[in-house]
Amino acid sequence: MNTTIKHKLELLPDSPGCYIHKDKNGTIIYVGKAKNLKNRVRSYFHGSHDTKTELLVSEIEDFEFIVTGSDTEALLLEINLIQENKPKYNIKLKDDKSYPYIKITDELYPRLLITRQIKKKDGIYFGPYPDSRAATEIKRLLDRLFPFKKCTNPANKVCFYYHLGQCNAHTICQTDKAYWKGLTEDVKHFLNGKDNKIVNQLKDKMTKASEIMEFERAAEYRDLIQAIGLLRTKQRIMNQDLMDRDIFGYYVEKGWICVQVFFVRQGKLIQRDVNTFPYYNEAEEDFLTYIGQFYRDSQHFLPKEIFIPQDIDQELVSALVSAKVIKPQRGEKKQLVNLATKNARVSLQQKFDLLEKDIKKTHGAVENLGDLLNIPKPSRIEAFDNSNIQGTSPVSAMVVFVDGKPSKKDYRKFKIKTVVGPDDYASMREVIYRRYSRVLKDGLTPPDLIIIDGGQGQVKVARDVIVNKLGLDIPIAGLQKNDKHQTHELLFGDPLEVVELPRNSEEFFLLHRIQDEVHRFAITFHRQLRSKNSFSSKLDSIAGLGPKRKQALMKHFKNLNNIQNAAIDDIINCGIPRNIAESIKENLMTRDEN
Structure with a gap:
């Protein structure tokens, strides 16, 4: 989980809505809905999941969310977003067919239908609904409430639904266009949550049925009222006019x-x-x-x-x-x-909450670190680390953090010049002297705190150079790792003591980031140098192969093994003359045999 996601999770609202997961390229890979955005989105990044969900989570680099007024709105918005963006993880779970709508037909005697196709000026549409079952349940309720045409009988012949009061598509009913228009308006109001008129009518009918002891009929009205209660939500995500608009x-x-x-x-x-x-x-x-x-x-x-x-x-x-x-x-x-x-x-x-957290993580952590060490706020921190393998290609690196954030333009690399063999103390002494004698000579800005990635010995060496040889007054701290190579102890003071550092504090995370960054920078430089030295040492003895030609080979083949396995014509294509290309192949094959 990256830092952005971690902070966003803490700021999610308790509202219903849709969440949108994105990959490293900003592509939408999953859209979901939630009754509670905070609980649902957090669940992806905590606890165990099945293989499918783990694969989804492994690709999430960022997420967005849209707050809605209700869970139903979130569901309808989810459908729209899935249809529009076709996220790859949704497609596996939901087919790409169109979603169902409820339609009132534009006929002499209008009908209520379920359809998956929308045609302009062909009726009025309500939806979309998440699946055909949801649409069917709503249509069944509408059929019981509104007497649209439900039969295939001719207009002069009444049907069974007529006797139930559920079909007025007969001449005996003496209906006209105004009647059906009013009925359609009632359905629109009902599905938009304006159902008080219908509910009051049903309550009146229920009361009258009870008074004349038609309890079965009264129970039917009661059930209808309860069913309406389940649909009391305003479906704002879909407009019936199919208009294109920006809100x-x-x-x-x-x-x-x-x-x-x-x-x-x-x-x-x-x-x-x-x-x-x-x-x-x-x-x-x-x-x-x-x-x-x-x-x-x-x-x-x-x-x-x-x-x-x-x-x-x-x-x-x-x-x-x-x-x-x-x-x-x-x-x-x-x-x-x-x-x-x-x-x-x-x-x-x-945005404000994220900014506040960022300030707390950086400026706040720097201030707390100064208070912890009893020094002025260390706005500029310079950290050092050594890297070598059994004394070969020894290097050191310095990273700079300003107000809690890395200042990469100020990073520096050091090749160790005076030390032979694996001697971290001597390497640290050389680098500290070179860096801060340069600071004095050129009038550079000195740091407010020096951090050494190492134990007591290296910190004492650095202090000896800073205080006794250069006469500077710069606080120096050491960071020791445990046996798992994790930030463990902060050393500071004279004599050096372990500073109690809460593991859940922002200042601890700041020091952890500094230590990880200086180690990364040092080890990367060491690997680059070692690779370059290895590459050069095997090719230096080949006549006619100068720095530019070696650089061309390195750029094209990346390493010696690729050159060794390459055809002579491939080497020639890098601008190397044939006789030198043959010498390269011969030299590398001979060394391999030895």
Whole structure:
């Protein structure tokens, strides 16, 4: 688990929503929904999983989330995101067929149908639903509540459903277009959560049935009321008009603004765009500037409609874009703008929380380390480590951390010049003297703290050079590793003592990062030098093979084994004359036989 994911996990909300896992290339590899984003997303990175989930988790390098108003909204949004992005891990679990909708047909006597195909001007659609079972259960409830056509009888012949009060598609019912239009509106309101009218009617019928002791009929009304209670959610993720539109919301705090754009295509919320930046004018002015720049970028499709928050000047936005600009006042469209605004607030708060953690991890850790060692805040820390194998190609390396963060432009590499054999103390003495005599000579900025990756002996050597030979007053600490090569003890003081360092503190993690970084830098330099020396030593004796030709060989073949196994023509292709190429092959084969 990388640091970004670790910090984001701590900041997840307890809200329902969708989460989006991405790989190292930023590609969406999985989309999921959750009743509680915090609990669900954290579960991927804690505990054991089956092989399939472990494979998914191993590829996750980052994640995003979208907060929704309910679990059902999260489910519908998940479907839309999967259909749009086709993440590879979702495709294994969900087939790529279209999802079911409930349709009211555009006929003289309208019908309620379940369909997977949407055709414009062919009826009114509700959904999508997660599977056919969910759609069937809702349609069954609608069939019991609304008397749409359910039979194949001619209009002048009543059917069984007519006697149950569930089919009014007969001439005896004396219905007209206004009746069916009103019935359709009732269904739309009902599926959008505005079901009080239906529930009150059912309660009245239940009461009357009970009064005349028709208890079975009363129980049926009661069951219908309970079934409606299970569907009391506003399905804002799908619009019935199949319109393409962008939904804008924004939130400002502490001099920053976050703008969220929801992309609705064919009525479905399929994607979002998030941008967070500081604002220097009025927030509304910078929001207008953002919209103007947003659609000048050719990658952003201009939809037919744009929804904006209430406090934004509609006429100014209309002057910036050629689409229809709407400030929704109520209902489902207003709720979509509110949802975008809510997500903007969550994203901005997450940014502040991550920033606060970063400050605590860096600046806070540096301050705590200074307090722990009873020295001024060590804003600049320089750390040293040696590397050699039985004294061969000995090197040392220095890394620099400024305010808790690596300053790689200040890193330095040292080839050991005066030491023969494996002598870490002498190597450290040489490097410390070379570094800080240069600091004195050139007037460079001295560090606030020197850290030696080593034990008491190396720290004492470094202190002797700094204090006695160079006359500098720079605090020096040592970091010892345990038998598992992990950061174990911090040495400091005169005489040296072990400093108690809480293992869960930010200052411990800072020292751990410094020790790992200086060791990595030193060992990488040593390997490069050893590889170069090994390569050069076997080729130095070949006449006509100078530095440039050796460099060309190294760049192309990478190592001696590849050169040894290469054909002579391949070596010639690197710009090597044939007679020298033959000498190289002969030399390497002879050495191999020896």
